Amino acid sequence: MLTIGILLFSCLFFYFIGYRFYAGKLDSELIQPSDKKVTPAVEQNDGVDYVPSKPLVLFGHNFASIAGAGPVIGPIIAMHHFGWAITLVWILLGNVFIGAVHDYLTLMVSVRNRGSSIADIAETTMGYRAKAVFAVFLVLAMLLVIAVFGVVAAKTLIAQPEMVFPTFAIIPVSVILGWCIYKKNLNLQIVSAVAVLTVILNIYIGFQIPVPIPEEGVLGLSPLIFWFVILMIYAGVASVLPVQTLLQPRDYLSTFILFGSMALAISALLWVGPELNTPAWRGVMSEGQGPVWPMLFVLVACGAVSGFHSLVAGGTTSKQLATETQGKIISYGGMLTEGVVAVVTVLLVGGGLYWVAPEGGGIDMTTLGFRETLQSGGWILAFGNGFGNIVHQMLPILSFTFASMIAVLALNTFVLTTLDTAVRITRFLVQESLGDKIPVFKNKFVVTVTVVFVAYLIGATDGWQKIWPIFGATNQLIAAVALFVVATWLMAVKKPTQYVLYPAILMVITTIGALGWQAWRFFTAPEPNMFLGVIAVILIGLAVFVGNEGMQALRGKREIEISTTEIPSRAE
16 A cells, blocks of 8 residues: 555645646746747747647657656666665655756746757856856767667667567657658547557567577677667667657657556556565665765656756757747656656565565565666666566566566667667757857768767777766756756846756755765775776866856856847757
């Protein structure tokens, strides 16, 4: 009954406190959305990047892009180190009062500034220095995201060859879906149903026709590098196609996959009502991660607040929003939905896996042991096995293995979604930052090839592993910067700033705390990691710089002139 109570309370909290109350206050006091205002998607419609979209389709794109595997990975790691109770508390509070606020306001500020990225707007609100530092930092962070997600997806395809066909088959299905929606204007519900049924059929085909890669590799490439190259090529091509050709319909279809798997998971949780078999609280200090503050906030990341979301908001979503009044459900509602995914993840893993073997035995701990599963297969296996156990109990007709693979496919699909969205956003950032100074970087094909190649070098050489331990903190730093940018913009247009200023200060302090703790561990370890320690110190300096620049602007020490019509987007 505890599991059912937590699930119902969380959903009601997200809807009533978050969407109805807090998002309503943001609308009435800050945004005042109006459908009489022309959005960038309509005003700058170019048929490629700026394209007004159907609300349901855009919700799918935005949600698929921001979710990825983040709301699954973070909560599992956090509950492992600190317990499920404190993890759930931060997911609920962080999501409603910081994460969803961050997502919605960065979207609307971008919309009010012709679809410009948050980095471009930072130049106007916080000065060129802040914009330059922020842009460089964002590009480096995005390259790391592309490399890591590419490697993760490649490893999944190697470990589960049954997923190769359904993972890639969704591409032609999505293209046909987009053609039916935009070219033929066919009934959205009917074509969506056909597409979803086709995806389900593809899962069955994948089990019948697995695509393993021999250990010796293909074309002189190892299995990992082979799939990594394929994924990089896919991401590059997908990122330059018109959004209505692949991106919109694929993300829309991907949402059905996740929503379908989550609906199955929620139904199973309500039907089975499992006990939570993992600790609710593991203490203020984790041997592996450190103190609950600030490390819990960094570990949960996307389930509560993520700076990456501001890049999606200003990079793609703002360029597809048909009317302003659709922004709240697409962005604030999208983040609340991600919070639901995070809560369900905690309950599935906490209820479907075991911290210790139950009395009487009968449980294979190598498969259903929480720590054992994490050690042998990582977070993907932990989520898949927890999902599979609970769903199998509700529907014995679905084998544990098949049910687990449904969960893995959902994760895989969203990893790919994040991959090509990240390439498109990085291209926008490079064009905006360098296009005026270096004309060749105005060309989207040149920039895309460059981005994909650099990301390949990072991923193929395992260079990302040297930086990844501190990436969680950098993601929160991006969120803090974005919130400061929104705060300065609100001040300039004479709107209250407290809704974003206090969260921005909290995130800057938390980031500095997390990076400080990590730097101390890197420098004082039995085998000191000087490289990571120095990077952590540099990021601390960046956090202090961002906080200082933002506070100076808010105190009126820097002139800010805002026009809602005169900030051009230089992405072409």
